[in-house]
Amino acid sequence: MCGIIGYTGYREVTPILIGALKRMEYRGYDSAGVAVQNNTLKIVKDAGKVSNLEQLVRDSVLTGKSGIGHTRWATHGVPNQVNAHPHTDEEKTIALVHNGIIENYIALRHELGKSGHKFVTDTDTETVAHLIEQFYDGDLPNAVTKALRLVKGTYGLAIVSKNHPGMVIAARMGSPMVIGHGDRENFVASDPAAFLHFTRDVTYLEDGEIAVITTDKVEYRNLADEPIDKHLEQITFDIAAIEKGGYAHFMLKEICEQPQTVADSMRGRLLIDEGTVKFGGMAAVSQTLQNAKRVVFLGCGTSWHAGLVGEYLFEELAGIPAEVEYASEFRYRSPILEPGTVCFAISQSGETADTLAAIREAKRHGTPVFGICNVVGSTIARETDAGVFFTRVQKSAWPPQKLSHRKSPFCSCSHCRWAVAAELAQAVAAS
Ligand code: GLU
Numbered sequence: 001m002c003g004i005i006g007y008t009g010y011r012e013v014t015p016i017l018i019g020a021l022k023r024m025e026y027r028g029y030d031s032a033g034v035a036v037q038n039n040t041l042k043i044v045k046d047a048g049k050v051s052n053l054e055q056l057v058r059d060s061v062l063t064g065k066s067g068i069g070h071t072r073w074a075t076h077g078v079p080n081q082v083n084a085h086p087h088t089d090e091e092k093t094i095a096l097v098h099n100g101i102i103e104n105y106i107a108l109r110h111e112l113g114k115s116g117h118k119f120v121t122d123t124d125t126e127t128v129a130h131l132i133e134q135f136y137d138g139d140l141p142n143a144v145t146k147a148l149r150l151v152k153g154t155y156g157l158a159i160v161s162k163n164h165p166g167m168v169i170a171a172r173m174g175s176p177m178v179i180g181h182g183d184r185e186n187f188v189a190s191d192p193a194a195f196l197h198f199t200r201d202v203t204y205l206e207d208g209e210i211a212v213i214t215t216d217k218v219e220y221r222n223l224a225d226e227p228i229d230k231h232l233e234q235i236t237f238d239i240a241a242i243e244k245g246g247y248a249h250f251m252l253k254e255i256c257e258q259p260q261t262v263a264d265s266m267r268g269r270l271l272i273d274e275g276t277v278k279f280g281g282m283a284a285v286s287q288t289l290q291n292a293k294r295v296v297f298l299g300c301g302t303s304w305h306a307g308l309v310g311e312y313l314f315e316e317l318a319g320i321p322a323e324v325e326y327a328s329e330f331r332y333r334s335p336i337l338e339p340g341t342v343c344f345a346i347s348q349s350g351e352t353a354d355t356l357a358a359i360r361e362a363k364r365h366g367t368p369v370f371g372i373c374n375v376v377g378s379t380i381a382r383e384t385d386a387g388v389f390f391t392r393v394q395k396s397a398w399p400p401q402k403l404s405h406r407k408s409p410f411c412s413c414s415h416c417r418w419a420v421a422a423e424l425a426q427a428v429a430a431s
Pocket residue numbers: 001002003028071072073074075076077083098099100101102123124125
Protein backbone atom coordinates (compact mmCIF):
# COMPACT_ATOMS: atom_id res chain seq x y z
CA MET A 1 0.00 0.00 0.00
CA CYS A 2 1.33 3.45 -0.85
CA GLY A 3 0.05 6.96 -1.34
CA ILE A 4 -0.61 8.52 -4.75
CA ILE A 5 -1.57 12.10 -5.59
CA GLY A 6 -2.01 13.87 -8.91
CA TYR A 7 -3.11 17.44 -9.59
CA THR A 8 -3.84 19.68 -12.53
CA GLY A 9 -5.28 23.17 -12.20
CA TYR A 10 -4.41 26.81 -11.60
CA ARG A 11 -2.51 26.55 -8.31
CA GLU A 12 1.19 25.91 -7.71
CA VAL A 13 1.33 22.16 -7.66
CA THR A 14 4.29 21.39 -5.37
CA PRO A 15 2.69 22.42 -2.03
CA ILE A 16 -0.44 20.49 -3.01
CA LEU A 17 1.58 17.36 -3.72
CA ILE A 18 3.66 17.61 -0.54
CA GLY A 19 0.60 18.35 1.63
CA ALA A 20 -1.24 15.37 0.17
CA LEU A 21 1.74 13.05 0.65
CA LYS A 22 1.98 14.06 4.31
CA ARG A 23 -1.68 13.23 4.76
CA MET A 24 -1.16 9.82 3.16
CA GLU A 25 2.15 8.96 4.79
CA TYR A 26 0.39 6.26 6.84
CA ARG A 27 -0.04 4.29 3.59
CA GLY A 28 3.67 3.87 2.94
CA TYR A 29 6.72 5.70 4.08
CA ASP A 30 10.03 4.26 2.92
CA SER A 31 10.53 6.76 0.08
CA ALA A 32 8.75 9.68 -1.50
CA GLY A 33 8.88 11.64 -4.73
CA VAL A 34 7.19 14.10 -7.05
CA ALA A 35 7.18 14.91 -10.76
CA VAL A 36 6.17 18.43 -11.76
CA GLN A 37 5.13 19.49 -15.28
CA ASN A 38 6.16 22.86 -16.63
CA ASN A 39 7.06 22.42 -20.30
CA THR A 40 9.67 20.18 -18.75
CA LEU A 41 9.25 17.28 -16.37
CA LYS A 42 11.17 17.73 -13.14
CA ILE A 43 11.50 14.83 -10.75
CA VAL A 44 12.64 14.98 -7.14
CA LYS A 45 12.63 11.78 -5.09
CA ASP A 46 14.52 10.03 -2.34
CA ALA A 47 14.40 7.34 0.30
CA GLY A 48 13.02 8.48 3.64
CA LYS A 49 10.05 10.39 4.90
CA VAL A 50 8.01 13.09 3.19
CA SER A 51 9.73 15.67 5.41
CA ASN A 52 12.99 14.72 3.72
CA LEU A 53 11.39 15.19 0.29
CA GLU A 54 9.97 18.51 1.43
CA GLN A 55 13.48 19.75 2.12
CA LEU A 56 14.75 18.53 -1.26
CA VAL A 57 11.85 20.20 -3.03
CA ARG A 58 12.62 23.45 -1.23
CA ASP A 59 16.21 23.27 -2.43
CA SER A 60 15.32 22.71 -6.09
CA VAL A 61 13.08 25.22 -7.81
CA LEU A 62 9.97 23.22 -8.63
CA THR A 63 7.22 25.30 -10.17
CA GLY A 64 4.31 24.12 -12.26
CA LYS A 65 0.56 23.72 -12.26
CA SER A 66 0.33 19.96 -12.64
CA GLY A 67 2.16 16.92 -11.36
CA ILE A 68 2.14 13.66 -9.45
CA GLY A 69 3.51 12.43 -6.10
CA HIS A 70 4.06 9.17 -4.24
CA THR A 71 4.96 7.70 -0.87
CA ARG A 72 6.36 4.22 -1.35
CA TRP A 73 6.03 0.97 0.54
CA ALA A 74 8.49 -1.13 -1.43
CA THR A 75 7.63 -4.53 -2.82
CA HIS A 76 10.28 -4.82 -5.56
CA GLY A 77 13.69 -3.25 -5.03
CA VAL A 78 15.16 -1.88 -1.83
CA PRO A 79 14.00 1.52 -0.60
CA ASN A 80 16.57 3.90 -2.08
CA GLN A 81 16.69 7.03 -4.24
CA VAL A 82 16.74 5.16 -7.58
CA ASN A 83 13.83 2.87 -6.73
CA ALA A 84 11.69 5.70 -5.33
CA HIS A 85 8.77 6.78 -7.53
CA PRO A 86 8.09 8.53 -9.93
CA HIS A 87 9.62 6.25 -12.57
CA THR A 88 10.23 7.22 -16.16
CA ASP A 89 10.97 5.85 -19.60
CA GLU A 90 14.54 6.20 -20.85
CA GLU A 91 14.03 9.66 -22.37
CA LYS A 92 12.34 10.84 -19.16
CA THR A 93 9.34 11.96 -21.20
CA ILE A 94 6.77 9.93 -19.28
CA ALA A 95 6.69 9.76 -15.47
CA LEU A 96 4.42 7.65 -13.33
CA VAL A 97 3.69 6.59 -9.78
CA HIS A 98 2.29 3.20 -8.86
CA ASN A 99 0.58 1.40 -6.02
CA GLY A 100 0.54 -2.39 -6.34
CA ILE A 101 2.54 -5.14 -7.98
CA ILE A 102 3.11 -5.77 -11.70
CA GLU A 103 3.15 -9.56 -11.68
CA ASN A 104 4.44 -10.09 -15.23
CA TYR A 105 7.13 -7.40 -15.07
CA ILE A 106 10.00 -9.81 -15.70
CA ALA A 107 8.44 -11.06 -18.96
CA LEU A 108 7.60 -7.47 -19.99
CA ARG A 109 11.13 -6.30 -19.20
CA HIS A 110 12.52 -9.13 -21.25
CA GLU A 111 10.38 -8.22 -24.28
CA LEU A 112 11.07 -4.49 -23.95
CA GLY A 113 14.77 -5.25 -23.58
CA LYS A 114 14.69 -6.85 -27.03
CA SER A 115 13.49 -3.49 -28.46
CA GLY A 116 16.41 -1.73 -26.79
CA HIS A 117 14.84 -0.50 -23.54
CA LYS A 118 17.33 -0.13 -20.69
CA PHE A 119 16.13 -0.24 -17.09
CA VAL A 120 17.77 1.59 -14.24
CA THR A 121 15.73 0.47 -11.22
CA ASP A 122 14.89 -2.84 -9.56
CA THR A 123 11.18 -2.04 -9.44
CA ASP A 124 8.31 -3.69 -11.23
CA THR A 125 6.88 -0.19 -11.79
CA GLU A 126 9.52 1.12 -14.17
CA THR A 127 8.41 -1.47 -16.75
CA VAL A 128 5.06 0.29 -17.14
CA ALA A 129 6.68 3.62 -18.04
CA HIS A 130 8.74 1.91 -20.75
CA LEU A 131 5.71 0.00 -22.00
CA ILE A 132 3.69 3.21 -22.39
CA GLU A 133 6.60 4.81 -24.22
CA GLN A 134 6.72 1.79 -26.54
CA PHE A 135 3.10 2.43 -27.60
CA TYR A 136 3.33 6.23 -27.64
CA ASP A 137 2.65 7.87 -31.00
CA GLY A 138 1.49 11.30 -29.83
CA ASP A 139 -1.69 10.10 -28.06
CA LEU A 140 -0.91 9.50 -24.38
CA PRO A 141 -4.32 8.11 -23.26
CA ASN A 142 -4.20 5.67 -26.14
CA ALA A 143 -0.66 4.54 -25.31
CA VAL A 144 -1.66 4.02 -21.65
CA THR A 145 -4.69 1.95 -22.63
CA LYS A 146 -2.67 -0.24 -24.97
CA ALA A 147 0.09 -0.73 -22.42
CA LEU A 148 -2.27 -1.64 -19.58
CA ARG A 149 -3.90 -4.35 -21.67
CA LEU A 150 -0.58 -6.21 -21.41
CA VAL A 151 -0.05 -5.66 -17.71
CA LYS A 152 -0.96 -8.40 -15.22
CA GLY A 153 -1.17 -7.64 -11.53
CA THR A 154 -2.48 -4.81 -9.42
CA TYR A 155 -2.09 -1.13 -9.97
CA GLY A 156 -3.24 2.31 -9.08
CA LEU A 157 -1.35 4.58 -11.47
CA ALA A 158 -0.97 8.31 -12.03
CA ILE A 159 0.88 9.25 -15.21
CA VAL A 160 2.16 12.52 -16.70
CA SER A 161 4.16 13.36 -19.80
CA LYS A 162 6.39 16.25 -20.83
CA ASN A 163 4.47 16.31 -24.13
CA HIS A 164 1.06 16.75 -22.47
CA PRO A 165 1.26 19.63 -19.97
CA GLY A 166 -1.81 19.84 -17.76
CA MET A 167 -2.82 16.22 -18.32
CA VAL A 168 -2.74 13.53 -15.64
CA ILE A 169 -3.89 10.01 -16.44
CA ALA A 170 -5.10 7.66 -13.71
CA ALA A 171 -5.81 3.95 -13.91
CA ARG A 172 -6.96 1.29 -11.50
CA MET A 173 -6.71 -2.48 -11.17
CA GLY A 174 -7.04 -3.70 -7.63
CA SER A 175 -5.63 -0.58 -5.92
CA PRO A 176 -7.92 2.27 -4.86
CA MET A 177 -8.02 5.45 -6.96
CA VAL A 178 -10.38 8.35 -6.47
CA ILE A 179 -10.81 11.42 -8.67
CA GLY A 180 -11.55 14.78 -7.03
CA HIS A 181 -13.55 17.21 -9.18
CA GLY A 182 -12.85 20.87 -8.47
CA ASP A 183 -13.49 24.21 -10.13
CA ARG A 184 -10.82 24.71 -12.85
CA GLU A 185 -8.75 22.03 -11.07
CA ASN A 186 -8.93 18.28 -10.66
CA PHE A 187 -7.23 15.71 -8.46
CA VAL A 188 -6.50 12.03 -8.32
CA ALA A 189 -5.39 10.12 -5.23
CA SER A 190 -5.31 6.73 -3.64
CA ASP A 191 -7.15 8.20 -0.66
CA PRO A 192 -9.62 11.13 -0.76
CA ALA A 193 -8.03 12.51 2.44
CA ALA A 194 -5.28 13.74 0.11
CA PHE A 195 -7.47 16.43 -1.46
CA LEU A 196 -10.54 16.83 0.77
CA HIS A 197 -9.42 20.38 1.66
CA PHE A 198 -10.07 21.34 -1.94
CA THR A 199 -13.08 19.32 -3.03
CA ARG A 200 -15.54 16.76 -1.74
CA ASP A 201 -16.97 15.87 -5.17
CA VAL A 202 -15.45 12.56 -6.12
CA THR A 203 -15.64 9.67 -8.53
CA TYR A 204 -14.20 6.28 -7.60
CA LEU A 205 -12.38 4.42 -10.34
CA GLU A 206 -13.30 0.75 -10.69
CA ASP A 207 -10.96 -1.99 -11.89
CA GLY A 208 -10.11 -1.67 -15.56
CA GLU A 209 -11.03 2.03 -15.71
CA ILE A 210 -8.86 4.93 -16.83
CA ALA A 211 -9.39 8.66 -16.19
CA VAL A 212 -7.93 11.34 -18.42
CA ILE A 213 -7.76 14.38 -16.19
CA THR A 214 -7.22 17.92 -17.41
CA THR A 215 -7.82 21.28 -15.73
CA ASP A 216 -11.47 21.58 -16.70
CA LYS A 217 -12.63 18.07 -17.44
CA VAL A 218 -12.24 14.41 -16.60
CA GLU A 219 -12.97 11.75 -19.21
CA TYR A 220 -13.40 8.10 -18.33
CA ARG A 221 -12.76 5.06 -20.50
CA ASN A 222 -12.20 1.34 -20.06
CA LEU A 223 -9.37 -0.86 -21.24
CA ALA A 224 -11.32 -1.59 -24.45
CA ASP A 225 -11.02 2.17 -25.13
CA GLU A 226 -14.78 2.72 -24.76
CA PRO A 227 -15.95 5.93 -23.06
CA ILE A 228 -17.80 5.34 -19.78
CA ASP A 229 -20.11 7.48 -17.65
CA LYS A 230 -19.31 7.86 -13.97
CA HIS A 231 -21.43 9.29 -11.18
CA LEU A 232 -20.22 12.08 -8.96
CA GLU A 233 -20.43 11.33 -5.22
CA GLN A 234 -20.13 13.66 -2.23
CA ILE A 235 -17.81 12.85 0.64
CA THR A 236 -19.31 13.91 3.94
CA PHE A 237 -16.90 12.50 6.53
CA ASP A 238 -14.53 14.58 8.60
CA ILE A 239 -10.89 14.62 7.55
CA ALA A 240 -9.52 15.12 11.09
CA ALA A 241 -10.69 11.65 12.02
CA ILE A 242 -8.32 10.01 9.57
CA GLU A 243 -5.26 12.10 10.31
CA LYS A 244 -2.73 11.69 13.11
CA GLY A 245 -4.64 13.99 15.43
CA GLY A 246 -1.57 15.38 17.20
CA TYR A 247 0.04 12.02 17.98
CA ALA A 248 3.60 11.35 16.87
CA HIS A 249 2.70 8.04 15.22
CA PHE A 250 -0.45 6.42 13.91
CA MET A 251 0.16 3.36 16.09
CA LEU A 252 0.33 5.54 19.20
CA LYS A 253 -2.84 7.30 18.13
CA GLU A 254 -4.66 4.01 17.64
CA ILE A 255 -3.51 2.64 21.00
CA CYS A 256 -4.44 5.81 22.89
CA GLU A 257 -7.77 6.10 21.15
CA GLN A 258 -8.90 2.57 21.91
CA PRO A 259 -11.13 3.45 24.91
CA GLN A 260 -12.79 6.23 22.93
CA THR A 261 -13.12 4.01 19.90
CA VAL A 262 -14.81 1.24 21.86
CA ALA A 263 -17.20 3.72 23.47
CA ASP A 264 -17.94 5.44 20.16
CA SER A 265 -18.53 2.13 18.45
CA MET A 266 -21.15 1.12 20.98
CA ARG A 267 -22.83 4.48 21.37
CA GLY A 268 -26.30 4.50 19.88
CA ARG A 269 -25.98 0.91 18.77
CA LEU A 270 -26.09 -1.02 22.00
CA LEU A 271 -29.72 -0.92 23.17
CA ILE A 272 -29.29 -2.14 26.69
CA ASP A 273 -32.93 -1.78 27.73
CA GLU A 274 -34.02 -3.84 24.78
CA GLY A 275 -31.18 -6.31 25.15
CA THR A 276 -30.20 -5.91 21.54
CA VAL A 277 -28.14 -3.87 19.11
CA LYS A 278 -29.02 -1.61 16.21
CA PHE A 279 -26.91 -1.41 13.07
CA GLY A 280 -28.49 0.80 10.41
CA GLY A 281 -26.15 -0.49 7.71
CA MET A 282 -27.15 -4.10 8.40
CA ALA A 283 -30.94 -3.61 8.53
CA ALA A 284 -31.47 -4.57 4.90
CA VAL A 285 -29.65 -7.87 5.37
CA SER A 286 -31.05 -8.86 8.76
CA GLN A 287 -32.89 -11.84 7.24
CA THR A 288 -29.68 -13.14 5.65
CA LEU A 289 -27.97 -12.83 9.01
CA GLN A 290 -30.78 -14.58 10.85
CA ASN A 291 -30.63 -17.46 8.38
CA ALA A 292 -26.84 -17.75 8.60
CA LYS A 293 -25.60 -21.23 9.42
CA ARG A 294 -21.92 -20.35 9.58
CA VAL A 295 -19.90 -17.15 9.94
CA VAL A 296 -16.41 -16.62 8.52
CA PHE A 297 -14.35 -13.62 9.64
CA LEU A 298 -11.72 -12.37 7.19
CA GLY A 299 -8.89 -10.09 8.27
CA CYS A 300 -5.16 -9.51 8.54
CA GLY A 301 -3.07 -8.58 11.57
CA THR A 302 -5.03 -6.81 14.28
CA SER A 303 -8.25 -7.31 12.34
CA TRP A 304 -7.62 -11.05 12.35
CA HIS A 305 -7.29 -10.91 16.14
CA ALA A 306 -10.51 -8.90 16.35
CA GLY A 307 -12.06 -11.72 14.33
CA LEU A 308 -11.05 -14.18 17.06
CA VAL A 309 -13.12 -12.19 19.55
CA GLY A 310 -15.97 -12.17 17.03
CA GLU A 311 -15.70 -15.94 16.71
CA TYR A 312 -16.18 -16.43 20.46
CA LEU A 313 -19.06 -13.95 20.63
CA PHE A 314 -20.94 -15.35 17.66
CA GLU A 315 -20.70 -18.90 18.90
CA GLU A 316 -21.61 -17.94 22.45
CA LEU A 317 -24.32 -15.35 21.87
CA ALA A 318 -25.79 -16.36 18.54
CA GLY A 319 -25.05 -20.09 18.66
CA ILE A 320 -23.72 -20.03 15.09
CA PRO A 321 -20.48 -21.82 14.19
CA ALA A 322 -17.84 -19.20 13.45
CA GLU A 323 -14.24 -19.22 12.32
CA VAL A 324 -11.52 -16.76 11.42
CA GLU A 325 -9.47 -16.91 8.23
CA TYR A 326 -6.28 -15.11 7.31
CA ALA A 327 -7.47 -12.93 4.44
CA SER A 328 -4.03 -13.22 2.84
CA GLU A 329 -4.41 -17.02 2.50
CA PHE A 330 -8.10 -17.20 1.72
CA ARG A 331 -8.03 -16.90 -2.06
CA TYR A 332 -5.20 -19.39 -2.45
CA ARG A 333 -6.78 -22.30 -0.64
CA SER A 334 -10.10 -23.06 -2.41
CA PRO A 335 -12.31 -22.21 0.58
CA ILE A 336 -15.53 -24.18 1.05
CA LEU A 337 -18.38 -21.68 1.29
CA GLU A 338 -21.63 -23.59 1.30
CA PRO A 339 -25.05 -21.84 1.12
CA GLY A 340 -25.89 -20.31 4.48
CA THR A 341 -22.34 -19.08 5.08
CA VAL A 342 -21.83 -15.34 5.55
CA CYS A 343 -18.48 -13.55 5.71
CA PHE A 344 -17.43 -10.53 7.75
CA ALA A 345 -14.39 -8.69 6.39
CA ILE A 346 -12.59 -6.56 8.97
CA SER A 347 -10.19 -3.77 8.02
CA GLN A 348 -9.32 -0.52 9.77
CA SER A 349 -8.57 1.46 6.61
CA GLY A 350 -11.04 -0.35 4.39
CA GLU A 351 -8.24 -0.69 1.85
CA THR A 352 -6.32 -3.79 3.00
CA ALA A 353 -5.42 -5.42 -0.33
CA ASP A 354 -5.46 -9.03 0.93
CA THR A 355 -8.80 -8.55 2.66
CA LEU A 356 -10.21 -7.05 -0.52
CA ALA A 357 -9.00 -10.08 -2.49
CA ALA A 358 -10.63 -12.38 0.08
CA ILE A 359 -13.91 -10.45 -0.25
CA ARG A 360 -13.83 -10.91 -4.01
CA GLU A 361 -13.11 -14.64 -3.60
CA ALA A 362 -16.10 -15.01 -1.25
CA LYS A 363 -18.34 -13.05 -3.60
CA ARG A 364 -17.22 -15.26 -6.48
CA HIS A 365 -18.76 -18.13 -4.51
CA GLY A 366 -21.99 -16.13 -4.14
CA THR A 367 -21.42 -15.70 -0.38
CA PRO A 368 -22.82 -12.53 1.23
CA VAL A 369 -19.94 -10.42 2.55
CA PHE A 370 -20.32 -7.71 5.17
CA GLY A 371 -17.69 -5.16 6.04
CA ILE A 372 -16.48 -3.79 9.35
CA CYS A 373 -14.16 -0.85 8.82
CA ASN A 374 -13.84 2.81 9.76
CA VAL A 375 -13.40 4.68 6.51
CA VAL A 376 -16.57 5.74 4.75
CA GLY A 377 -16.14 5.51 0.99
CA SER A 378 -13.22 3.05 1.23
CA THR A 379 -13.01 0.21 -1.28
CA ILE A 380 -14.10 -2.41 1.25
CA ALA A 381 -17.04 -0.25 2.30
CA ARG A 382 -18.09 -0.01 -1.32
CA GLU A 383 -17.51 -3.61 -2.35
CA THR A 384 -19.26 -5.39 0.52
CA ASP A 385 -23.01 -6.06 0.56
CA ALA A 386 -23.58 -4.20 3.82
CA GLY A 387 -21.58 -3.28 6.87
CA VAL A 388 -20.74 -1.30 9.95
CA PHE A 389 -18.42 1.68 10.36
CA PHE A 390 -16.96 1.30 13.79
CA THR A 391 -15.92 4.83 14.70
CA ARG A 392 -18.26 7.26 13.01
CA VAL A 393 -21.63 6.67 14.65
CA GLN A 394 -24.77 8.60 15.33
CA LYS A 395 -25.19 10.04 18.81
CA SER A 396 -28.36 8.60 20.23
CA ALA A 397 -29.62 6.37 23.03
CA TRP A 398 -26.58 7.09 25.21
CA PRO A 399 -26.18 6.98 28.13
CA PRO A 400 -28.73 4.27 28.86
CA GLN A 401 -31.35 5.36 31.39
CA LYS A 402 -31.29 2.20 33.42
CA LEU A 403 -29.81 -1.24 33.36
CA SER A 404 -33.04 -2.92 34.35
CA HIS A 405 -32.02 -6.47 33.67
CA ARG A 406 -29.03 -6.41 35.91
CA LYS A 407 -29.68 -8.42 39.06
CA SER A 408 -26.35 -8.34 40.79
CA PRO A 409 -22.84 -7.18 39.94
CA PHE A 410 -21.96 -10.81 39.47
CA CYS A 411 -24.72 -11.73 37.05
CA SER A 412 -22.96 -13.39 34.14
CA CYS A 413 -25.75 -13.64 31.57
CA SER A 414 -24.74 -12.27 28.20
CA HIS A 415 -27.14 -9.31 28.48
CA CYS A 416 -25.46 -8.18 31.69
CA ARG A 417 -21.97 -8.79 30.38
CA TRP A 418 -22.72 -6.50 27.44
CA ALA A 419 -24.16 -3.97 29.83
CA VAL A 420 -21.05 -4.11 32.00
CA ALA A 421 -18.88 -3.79 28.89
CA ALA A 422 -20.87 -0.73 27.85
CA GLU A 423 -20.57 0.83 31.30
CA LEU A 424 -16.89 0.17 31.27
CA ALA A 425 -16.49 1.74 27.86
CA GLN A 426 -18.48 4.75 28.99
CA ALA A 427 -16.37 5.13 32.12
CA VAL A 428 -13.14 4.87 30.18
CA ALA A 429 -14.34 7.37 27.59
CA ALA A 430 -15.33 9.80 30.34
CA SER A 431 -11.96 9.48 32.09
N1 GLU B 1 5.65 -2.36 -6.47
C1 GLU B 1 6.03 -0.99 -6.42
C2 GLU B 1 7.39 -0.80 -5.79
O1 GLU B 1 7.91 -1.67 -5.12
C3 GLU B 1 4.99 -0.13 -5.71
C4 GLU B 1 4.98 -0.35 -4.24
C5 GLU B 1 3.95 0.52 -3.54
O2 GLU B 1 2.73 0.22 -3.70
O3 GLU B 1 4.35 1.48 -2.85
O4 GLU B 1 7.97 0.23 -5.98
